[in-house]
Amino acid sequence: MQALVVTAKGKLELKEVEKPVISDGEILVQVEYVALNPTDWKHRDSVSPAGVILGCDFCGTIVESKSSRPKGQRVAGWVHGGKFPDQGSFAQYIRVAGDRVFTATDLKPESAATFGIGYFTAAMALFNDQKLPYPPAAQEGWFFVGGGSSSVGLFVTQLARIVGYKVIATASPHSFDIVKAHGANRVVDYHDPKSALDEIKKVTDDGIVAGLECIGDLDGVQLAVDSFGPKGGPLTQIIPPPKEVRPRPEVPLDHRILLYTAQGYEFEFIPGQPKMPAKPEDLKWFTDFCERSPEFIEKHDIKGNPVDLRQGLENINQGLDEMKAGKVSGKKLVYKIA
Structure with missing residues (x-):
């Protein structure tokens, strides 16, 4: 599959990489839309090691499942992008735990992609x-x-x-x-x-x-x-x-x-600084809120961020540069991937 991979501090490259292999409790999602966040360019420029896939927010369709979620279901959510070589949203496929996404069948997919980090x-x-x-x-x-x-x-x-x-x-x-x-x-x-x-x-x-x-x-x-x-x-x-x-x-x-603690594992956030401890209570809240979210969003008519829709993984780096330069306000850069 194709993915945007950090190759050095401040540098991204569109590469052909292995499709992720899922474990028990996980799903494989074919990514359709991704949304950009300030954390993405910050990871690109100063946090991420070489070889990891960038990107957090996504919306897509389940193509493989080892969880209770069925194949063919549209889901949305976020991952700790810029941290792992086999998990980041700026890719054609993403692996994620089945209880750490929410069902997004009632939202427009480009809007659903904005219901991530923010x-x-x-x-x-x-x-x-x-x-x-x-x-x-x-x-x-x-x-x-x-x-x-x-x-x-x-x-x-x-x-x-x-x-x-x-x-x-x-x-x-x-x-x-x-x-x-x-x-x-x-x-x-x-x-x-x-x-x-x-x-x-x-x-x-x-x-x-x-x-x-x-x-x-x-x-x-x-x-x-x-x-x-x-x-x-x-x-x-x-x-x-x-x-x-x-x-x-x-x-x-x-x-x-720091939202990343909701994933429930210990991790190094800033290279060279003490690790962030695992917080099981944050993970418990996160999985519960994922389950609540479809009804919660519909009942309270929660609006996604205004979307500036663009095309292609190959153009995401330009959008990250625009965000870094302070040229994006009051809208979300969303890219159609598939």
């Missing part, structure tokens, strides 16, 4: 890290989203509204409409942090009680911390906060998640 990170923040109950239980107050036009931001805005929060998000003005269309009650321009903070405090009546910061830069994290009301609350981060952030005791900076 969707599951947003859900992990709310339902695993912040321990929120699933609907119909309802929350009160305001939820802060830093980076509202990002893939994670667009998903968490919808999920926060579903569980009862009012949502205020930061974004560039050109993305205001798309963030509002995904459920934000208010969107604020982050470029002037002082003006943004004043607006947030006024709109929410100093009532922010929880949040997710998606970008990780100093101004953005500081704005998130300062935006909380006097009682504080959980602020989940998907990127380690800069050391220069001025903390508040009522807004602890220890709510850090």
Whole structure:
């Protein structure tokens, strides 16, 4: 099969490689669509060793199964791309555990491909890290989203509204409409942090009680911390906060998640740094949420990211370069593979 393989730091090559062989509990998926994430170009440039297949998000059809899932079923999900020589979504076929995907027969396949890293990170923040109950239980107050036009931001805005929060998000003005269309009650321009903070405090009546910061830069994290009301609350981060952030005791900076831990195994994330330990509790949550997802998505009319549809494995590297250069906002680059 053909796959995009890391050949050196910052370099990808379309190669002919062996089709993956599945084990008990796994499925082999013929990949039809893949979606790009910032983690893909970061792995390409600084994390992945040579010889591994890149890519996380995918949608496709099961062609072999050693799990309870039947052949011919359309599924979607994500894998730890850029880590293994026989598992990455930027390929014609992918092997994955049958309980770590969700049935995607009721979604357009190009949209289903966007329900990967972004969707599951947003859900992990709310339902695993912040321990929120699933609907119909309802929350009160305001939820802060830093980076509202990002893939994670667009998903968490919808999920926060579903569980009862009012949502205020930061974004560039050109993305205001798309963030509002995904459920934000208010969107604020982050470029002037002082003006943004004043607006947030006024709109929410100093009532922010929880949040997710998606970008990780100093101004953005500081704005998130300062935006909380006097009682504080959980602020989940998907990127380690800069050391220069001025903390508040009522807004602890220890709510850090990394979606890859949901796969349930120990792994080295950054070369040379201590390994991330296996977290069985994250895997348990992940498999449960995969099972919930088809009904959850349909019942709550969760929208996938807006799609910029393109063609071919051979063109993905260009898309990664566009993302790295900051040329992609408010949309998801999706590539048709088959």
